[in-house]
Amino acid sequence: MSKYTLFSAQMKMADIVYHNYLLIPVLGRFGIKYGFRNRTVEEVCRQYNINTWFFLEIVNAYHNRDYFPTEKLRDFSFSDIIAYLVNTHRYFQKVKIPEIQVFIDKLMNSAPEENSKNIKLLDDFFKKYVEEIDLHFSHEEEDVFPYIEQIGQAIDSGNVAEELIERIINEPIEEYERQHDNLEIKLNDLKNLIIKYLPPHDNVELVQKLLTELFRVEIDLNDHSRIEEKVLVPKVKSFEQSILKKSGVSN
Amino acid sequence: MTVIIAVSQVLTRLGIKTFLSVIGIEPEYKELAHLDELDSVIPPGSKSYLIIEQSLLVKPESEYLLNIAKKYSKSKILIIGNRVIKNCPCSHFVLNSDNRQEILEKFQDFFSEKDDTSTVNGAEDILSDRETEVLKEVAKGLANKEIADKLYISINTVITHRKNITEKLGVKTVSALTVYALMNKLITPEEAIK
Numbered sequence: 001m002s003k004y005t006l007f008s009a010q011m012k013m014a015d016i017v018y019h020n021y022l023l024i025p026v027l028g029r030f031g032i033k034y035g036f037r038n039r040t041v042e043e044v045c046r047q048y049n050i051n052t053w054f055f056l057e058i059v060n061a062y063h064n065r066d067y068f069p070t071e072k073l074r075d076f077s078f079s080d081i082i083a084y085l086v087n088t089h090r091y092f093q094k095v096k097i098p099e100i101q102v103f104i105d106k107l108m109n110s111a112p113e114e115n116s117k118n119i120k121l122l123d124d125f126f127k128k129y130v131e132e133i134d135l136h137f138s139h140e141e142e143d144v145f146p147y148i149e150q151i152g153q154a155i156d157s158g159n160v161a162e163e164l165i166e167r168i169i170n171e172p173i174e175e176y177e178r179q180h181d182n183l184e185i186k187l188n189d190l191k192n193l194i195i196k197y198l199p200p201h202d203n204v205e206l207v208q209k210l211l212t213e214l215f216r217v218e219i220d221l222n223d224h225s226r227i228e229e230k231v232l233v234p235k236v237k238s239f240e241q242s243i244l245k246k247s248g249v250s251n
Numbered sequence: 252m253t254v255i256i257a258v259s260q261v262l263t264r265l266g267i268k269t270f271l272s273v274i275g276i277e278p279e280y281k282e283l284a285h286l287d288e289l290d291s292v293i294p295p296g297s298k299s300y301l302i303i304e305q306s307l308l309v310k311p312e313s314e315y316l317l318n319i320a321k322k323y324s325k326s327k328i329l330i331i332g333n334r335v336i337k338n339c340p341c342s343h344f345v346l347n348s349d350n351r352q353e354i355l356e357k358f359q360d361f362f363s364e365k366d367d368t369s370t371v372n373g374a375e376d377i378l379s380d381r382e383t384e385v386l387k388e389v390a391k392g393l394a395n396k397e398i399a400d401k402l403y404i405s406i407n408t409v410i411t412h413r414k415n416i417t418e419k420l421g422v423k424t425v426s427a428l429t430v431y432a433l434m435n436k437l438i439t440p441e442e443a444i445k
């Protein structure tokens with residue numbers, strides 16, 4: 001099986017992990033636990049109440065960076081996509097960020113006074129960055145995603161509330177798109193500060209672990225924003241248009 | 252500095268101005284909806300920045316652009332459109348599919364004074380004295396305009412320095428540049444932006 005193979009529903013779930021261990025966190029975000037035995041992807045997904053096709057598209061897109069089935073992904077319901085995105089937020093906040101923080105703390109505590117000051121600078125930098133991430137996520141979860149759910153419900157039910165139309169006119173999803181910050185830039189800066197400018201630290205292994213972690217989170221964040229910008233936003237845009245059309249606001 | 256925006260939609264023109272103000276460019280604007288008015292807004296021999304919407308170009312696009320480039324040889328041209336034009340005499344393109352960050356970087360590139368062909372010497376990641384000075388001010392939290400006034404240089408020069416600093420150091424955000432400045436004791440913790 002090559003890098004370009006696509007995973008299928010009849011494949012064994014265990015084989016996905018054997019094939020690409022970087023998918024481990026992706027499975028985690030779907031809430032899938034181990035001990036698959038020889039069950040297929042479809043069987044495991046059914047067990048966890050996951051839309052198999054959505055799962056497969058996400059896993060395939062993550063596995064093969066060139067494969068990004070924008071069209072296919074847009075066929076899924078907002079709830080499927082949003083649930084996945086919110087799980088990813090939790091995964092960053094509850095798992096990844098604390099892990100990175102532990103590494104930074106350990107580095108800071110095991111360095112001689114002079115270098116410890118430098119690591120403190122990175123620590124402050126990271127903490128401020130985490131604040132930005134928290135704000136970014138909570139804005140999405142408290143404002144943007146609920147709005148998107150409303151759009152979805154309006155399309156499903158055919159009932160459009162007056163307030164929803166007003167929101168579409170005054171603050172369409174384009175607004176979110178325009179202000180959607182690229183969270184990877186700062187992460188990349190942090191990596192470079194460590195790789196190039198932090199004076200050598202004796203605990204090389206610890207630095208390696210931290211860097212590896214940062215590289216992985218960057219891939220994950222990238223994947224996450226890609227789904228928000230290339231799948232979610234275009235889908236919302238077209239729904240907004242059809243709601244406006246139906247309500248006779250535009251033609 | 253004069254920036255000429257030849258774009259049919261008012262909204263797009265507004266968007267462009269917003270982006271430019273983000274990078275600290277506050278030029279004199281001339282706005283056009285057609286290219287045939289170019290002559291009336293560009294004084295001959297002056298150096299202007301031309302931002303042109305691709306769909307306003309007469310086909311074949313590259314030939315048409317070549318004429319514009321020749322006629323206003325001192326000016327720089329940036330095209331906004333759906334795709335990069337082949338054999339184009341200018342190398343600055345902002346695509347409709349670009350995200351915010353990409354657009355910002357491309358505009359910064361456009362207004363930077365560096366020649367399009369010259370690149371930063373890869374092995375030399377040491378900042379020049381002037382760049383170090385600019386970096387210090389950036390780390391203290393000054394905006395491009397303030398730095399320009401303080402160091403008696405133009406905004407374009409500030410942007411050029413910033414671009415070179417970022418390329419040489421490999422860090423992009425102001426807060427990371429501040430960390431760098433502090434680590435290397437270019438500024439004191441009291442001077443740094445919080």
Ligand SMILES: [Fe+2]
Pocket residue numbers: 085089137140224228
């Ligand atoms: Fe998100």
Ligand SMILES: [Fe+2]
Pocket residue numbers: 136140180225228
């Ligand atoms: Fe986001």
